[in-house]
Amino acid sequence: NAGVTQTPKFQVLKTGQSMTLQCAQDMNHNSMYWYRQDPGMGLRLIYYSASEGTTDKGEVPNGYNVSRLNKREFSLRLESAAPSQTSVYFCASRDRGVTGELFFGEGSRLTVL
Amino acid sequence: AQSVTQPDIHITVSEGASLELRCNYSYGATPYLFWYVQSPGQGLQLLLKYFSGDTLVQGIKGFEAEFKRSQSSFNLRKPSVHWSDAAEYFCAVYNDMRFGAGTRLTVKP
Numbered sequence: 083n084a085g086v087t088q089t090p091k092f093q094v095l096k097t098g099q100s101m102t103l104q105c106a107q108d109m110n111h112n113s114m115y116w117y118r119q120d121p122g123m124g125l126r127l128i129y130y131s132a133s134e135g136t137t138d139k140g141e142v143p144n145g146y147n148v149s150r151l152n153k154r155e156f157s158l159r160l161e162s163a164a165p166s167q168t169s170v171y172f173c174a175s176r177d178r179g180v181t182g183e184l185f186f187g188e189g190s191r192l193t194v195l
Numbered sequence: 196a197q198s199v200t201q202p203d204i205h206i207t208v209s210e211g212a213s214l215e216l217r218c219n220y221s222y223g224a225t226p227y228l229f230w231y232v233q234s235p236g237q238g239l240q241l242l243l244k245y246f247s248g249d250t251l252v253q254g255i256k257g258f259e260a261e262f263k264r265s266q267s268s269f270n271l272r273k274p275s276v277h278w279s280d281a282a283e284y285f286c287a288v289y290n291d292m293r294f295g296a297g298t299r300l301t302v303k304p
Contacts, residue, residue, distance in 0.1 A: 086238075115292060122204065124285060124296040125239075141293075172238060182227060182246075182289045186238035 084108050088173050088187035095163045095194045103158040103190050105173030111185070112178050114156035115140075116148060118169040119189070125172065131156055132178070163194045197222050199288050201295035208276050209303045216271040216298050218286030227289030228269040230260055233297075234282045242284075245269060256280070278302045 086107045095101055107114065112133045117125040127140030131150040145167060147159045156175075160167055170191050174184040200219045208214055220226055227246045231239040243254025250262040260271045269286060281302045286295040 117294075122296055124201075125287075125294040127292060130292070174239075183229070183241050183244065184231075184239070184287075184292065186240075188238045 086173055086175055086185050086187040088171075088190050091188065091190055093190065093192050095160075095192065097164060097194060099163050100159065100161050101163065101192075102160075103171055103173070103192075104155070105157065105187060106155045107173075107175040107185070108154065109175060109177070109185065110153070111175040112153070113176050114150065115174045115176075115184065116146075116156070116158045117172045117174065118142065118167075119172060120169050128158065128171075160192075163192075165194045168192060168194045197288075197291065197293065199286055199293055199295045201284075201286055201298050203298045204296070205299045205301065207301040207303060210278050211275050214271075214273045214276045214280070214300070216284050216286075216300070218269045218271065218295060220267050220269065220286075220288055222288065222290060224290075225264065228260075228262065229287040229289065230254065230258070230269075230271050231285045231287060231294075232256075232282050233285065239285065242271070244289075246289075276300075276302055278304065 089104045115130040116128040129148040131137045134153045149157045170189045173187040176184045198221045229244045230242040233239045245262045283297045283299045285297045
Protein backbone atom coordinates (compact mmCIF):
# COMPACT_ATOMS: atom_id res chain seq x y z
CA ASN A 83 0.00 0.00 0.00
CA ALA A 84 1.60 3.23 -1.17
CA GLY A 85 -0.65 5.60 0.82
CA VAL A 86 0.44 9.18 0.13
CA THR A 87 3.32 9.67 -2.29
CA GLN A 88 5.19 12.95 -2.70
CA THR A 89 7.73 13.90 -5.35
CA PRO A 90 10.41 15.09 -5.36
CA LYS A 91 11.85 14.25 -1.94
CA PHE A 92 14.60 16.85 -2.24
CA GLN A 93 14.94 19.96 -4.35
CA VAL A 94 17.28 22.93 -4.46
CA LEU A 95 16.10 26.07 -6.23
CA LYS A 96 17.50 29.50 -6.88
CA THR A 97 15.48 32.55 -5.90
CA GLY A 98 12.91 33.31 -8.57
CA GLN A 99 12.72 29.81 -10.01
CA SER A 100 9.45 27.92 -10.12
CA MET A 101 8.63 24.36 -9.28
CA THR A 102 5.75 22.03 -8.55
CA LEU A 103 5.49 19.50 -5.75
CA GLN A 104 3.39 16.53 -6.68
CA CYS A 105 1.21 14.50 -4.33
CA ALA A 106 -0.88 11.43 -5.01
CA GLN A 107 -2.94 9.23 -2.71
CA ASP A 108 -4.38 5.81 -3.41
CA MET A 109 -6.85 5.61 -0.51
CA ASN A 110 -9.80 7.19 -2.34
CA HIS A 111 -9.81 10.07 0.14
CA ASN A 112 -11.90 13.13 -0.51
CA SER A 113 -9.71 15.72 1.22
CA MET A 114 -6.09 16.61 0.62
CA TYR A 115 -3.77 19.06 2.35
CA TRP A 116 -0.42 20.76 1.96
CA TYR A 117 1.57 21.74 5.05
CA ARG A 118 4.97 23.24 5.58
CA GLN A 119 7.10 22.39 8.60
CA ASP A 120 9.61 24.82 10.04
CA PRO A 121 11.61 24.45 13.25
CA GLY A 122 9.70 25.66 16.29
CA MET A 123 6.54 26.34 14.29
CA GLY A 124 5.02 22.91 13.87
CA LEU A 125 3.03 22.26 10.73
CA ARG A 126 1.24 25.13 9.11
CA LEU A 127 -1.50 24.61 6.59
CA ILE A 128 -0.84 26.16 3.18
CA TYR A 129 -3.83 25.04 1.13
CA TYR A 130 -6.36 22.29 1.28
CA SER A 131 -8.91 20.66 -0.98
CA ALA A 132 -12.01 19.39 0.76
CA SER A 133 -13.13 17.51 -2.32
CA GLU A 134 -12.30 17.16 -5.99
CA GLY A 135 -12.78 20.48 -7.74
CA THR A 136 -12.40 22.69 -4.67
CA THR A 137 -9.41 24.36 -3.05
CA ASP A 138 -9.13 26.75 -0.12
CA LYS A 139 -6.44 28.79 1.57
CA GLY A 140 -4.97 27.77 4.87
CA GLU A 141 -2.84 29.75 7.32
CA VAL A 142 0.09 30.57 5.02
CA PRO A 143 -1.00 30.58 1.35
CA ASN A 144 1.04 33.53 0.07
CA GLY A 145 3.52 32.58 -2.64
CA TYR A 146 1.83 29.27 -3.42
CA ASN A 147 -0.79 27.92 -5.77
CA VAL A 148 -2.46 24.53 -5.85
CA SER A 149 -4.30 22.32 -8.27
CA ARG A 150 -6.58 19.42 -7.45
CA LEU A 151 -6.03 17.58 -10.67
CA ASN A 152 -8.40 14.73 -9.84
CA LYS A 153 -9.43 12.84 -6.74
CA ARG A 154 -5.99 11.26 -6.39
CA GLU A 155 -3.65 14.17 -7.08
CA PHE A 156 -3.03 17.53 -5.42
CA SER A 157 -0.07 19.63 -6.54
CA LEU A 158 1.60 22.63 -4.92
CA ARG A 159 3.30 25.22 -7.10
CA LEU A 160 5.84 27.87 -6.20
CA GLU A 161 5.75 30.42 -9.02
CA SER A 162 8.74 32.48 -7.90
CA ALA A 163 10.62 30.80 -5.07
CA ALA A 164 11.98 32.85 -2.19
CA PRO A 165 14.45 31.86 0.57
CA SER A 166 11.57 32.13 3.07
CA GLN A 167 10.01 29.13 1.35
CA THR A 168 12.89 26.90 2.38
CA SER A 169 11.07 24.25 4.37
CA VAL A 170 9.89 20.68 4.53
CA TYR A 171 6.57 20.22 2.78
CA PHE A 172 4.07 17.53 3.67
CA CYS A 173 1.07 16.37 1.75
CA ALA A 174 -1.72 14.64 3.61
CA SER A 175 -5.11 13.18 2.86
CA ARG A 176 -8.12 11.98 4.75
CA ASP A 177 -11.63 10.77 4.30
CA ARG A 178 -14.14 13.19 5.69
CA GLY A 179 -15.73 10.59 7.85
CA VAL A 180 -16.00 10.55 11.62
CA THR A 181 -12.46 9.31 12.15
CA GLY A 182 -10.85 12.25 10.41
CA GLU A 183 -7.33 10.88 10.62
CA LEU A 184 -4.76 12.51 8.35
CA PHE A 185 -2.40 10.25 6.42
CA PHE A 186 0.91 11.89 5.59
CA GLY A 187 3.48 11.55 2.88
CA GLU A 188 7.16 11.34 3.80
CA GLY A 189 7.83 14.97 3.03
CA SER A 190 9.71 17.03 0.45
CA ARG A 191 12.68 19.07 1.57
CA LEU A 192 13.00 22.27 -0.43
CA THR A 193 15.94 24.66 -0.23
CA VAL A 194 15.80 28.04 -1.93
CA LEU A 195 19.16 29.77 -2.32
CA ALA B 196 -8.41 33.34 18.18
CA GLN B 197 -8.44 29.60 17.73
CA SER B 198 -5.16 27.98 18.64
CA VAL B 199 -3.47 24.88 19.90
CA THR B 200 -0.46 25.30 22.16
CA GLN B 201 2.27 22.94 23.21
CA PRO B 202 4.12 24.77 25.99
CA ASP B 203 7.20 22.54 26.04
CA ILE B 204 9.53 22.80 23.06
CA HIS B 205 11.91 20.11 24.27
CA ILE B 206 11.68 17.49 27.01
CA THR B 207 14.34 15.05 28.17
CA VAL B 208 13.44 11.96 30.19
CA SER B 209 15.35 8.90 31.27
CA GLU B 210 14.48 5.56 29.77
CA GLY B 211 11.89 3.86 31.96
CA ALA B 212 10.62 7.12 33.43
CA SER B 213 7.09 8.37 32.95
CA LEU B 214 6.22 11.03 30.39
CA GLU B 215 3.61 13.74 30.07
CA LEU B 216 3.44 16.10 27.10
CA ARG B 217 1.13 19.06 27.39
CA CYS B 218 -1.38 20.37 24.88
CA ASN B 219 -3.82 23.23 25.40
CA TYR B 220 -6.44 24.45 22.98
CA SER B 221 -8.53 27.53 22.53
CA TYR B 222 -11.69 26.84 20.57
CA GLY B 223 -15.28 27.89 21.07
CA ALA B 224 -16.76 24.42 21.00
CA THR B 225 -15.17 21.18 22.12
CA PRO B 226 -12.72 20.32 19.40
CA TYR B 227 -11.79 16.94 18.14
CA LEU B 228 -8.17 16.31 19.13
CA PHE B 229 -5.28 14.24 17.90
CA TRP B 230 -1.73 13.39 18.86
CA TYR B 231 0.78 12.58 16.13
CA VAL B 232 4.37 11.40 16.33
CA GLN B 233 7.15 12.16 13.87
CA SER B 234 10.31 10.09 13.95
CA PRO B 235 13.44 11.73 12.49
CA GLY B 236 13.21 12.12 8.73
CA GLN B 237 9.74 10.60 8.60
CA GLY B 238 6.18 11.70 8.05
CA LEU B 239 3.64 11.86 10.85
CA GLN B 240 1.85 8.91 12.38
CA LEU B 241 -1.35 9.06 14.39
CA LEU B 242 -0.95 8.04 18.04
CA LEU B 243 -4.50 8.58 19.25
CA LYS B 244 -7.58 10.73 18.89
CA TYR B 245 -10.46 12.08 20.95
CA PHE B 246 -13.86 12.81 19.46
CA SER B 247 -16.33 12.20 22.29
CA GLY B 248 -17.15 9.82 25.10
CA ASP B 249 -14.56 8.52 27.51
CA THR B 250 -12.10 11.31 28.24
CA LEU B 251 -9.18 8.90 28.65
CA VAL B 252 -8.17 7.49 25.29
CA GLN B 253 -5.68 4.78 24.54
CA GLY B 254 -3.39 4.86 21.56
CA ILE B 255 -0.64 2.89 19.92
CA LYS B 256 2.79 2.22 21.41
CA GLY B 257 1.46 2.36 24.96
CA PHE B 258 0.44 6.03 24.87
CA GLU B 259 -2.71 7.49 26.38
CA ALA B 260 -4.19 10.97 26.58
CA GLU B 261 -6.77 12.60 28.80
CA PHE B 262 -9.19 15.26 27.64
CA LYS B 263 -9.98 17.81 30.36
CA ARG B 264 -12.60 20.31 29.30
CA SER B 265 -12.19 22.45 32.42
CA GLN B 266 -8.51 22.96 31.67
CA SER B 267 -8.81 23.02 27.85
CA SER B 268 -6.12 20.38 27.77
CA PHE B 269 -5.37 17.09 26.05
CA ASN B 270 -2.11 15.85 27.57
CA LEU B 271 -0.26 12.81 26.29
CA ARG B 272 1.16 10.30 28.76
CA LYS B 273 3.21 7.14 28.84
CA PRO B 274 4.04 5.25 32.05
CA SER B 275 7.49 4.03 30.96
CA VAL B 276 9.41 5.59 28.09
CA HIS B 277 11.53 3.52 25.72
CA TRP B 278 14.53 4.80 23.77
CA SER B 279 12.54 4.32 20.56
CA ASP B 280 10.03 6.94 21.74
CA ALA B 281 12.53 9.70 20.98
CA ALA B 282 10.73 11.77 18.35
CA GLU B 283 8.72 14.92 17.89
CA TYR B 284 5.13 14.95 19.08
CA PHE B 285 2.36 17.13 17.74
CA CYS B 286 -1.06 17.91 19.10
CA ALA B 287 -3.65 18.79 16.45
CA VAL B 288 -7.26 19.88 16.22
CA TYR B 289 -9.63 18.25 13.76
CA ASN B 290 -11.86 21.28 13.27
CA ASP B 291 -9.35 23.15 11.14
CA MET B 292 -6.48 20.63 11.17
CA ARG B 293 -4.28 23.09 13.04
CA PHE B 294 -1.13 21.72 14.66
CA GLY B 295 0.78 22.79 17.71
CA ALA B 296 4.44 23.73 17.39
CA GLY B 297 5.54 20.32 18.59
CA THR B 298 7.50 18.91 21.52
CA ARG B 299 10.79 17.18 20.86
CA LEU B 300 11.39 14.25 23.17
CA THR B 301 14.91 13.10 24.02
CA VAL B 302 15.34 9.83 25.92
CA LYS B 303 18.44 9.39 28.07
CA PRO B 304 19.83 5.87 28.52
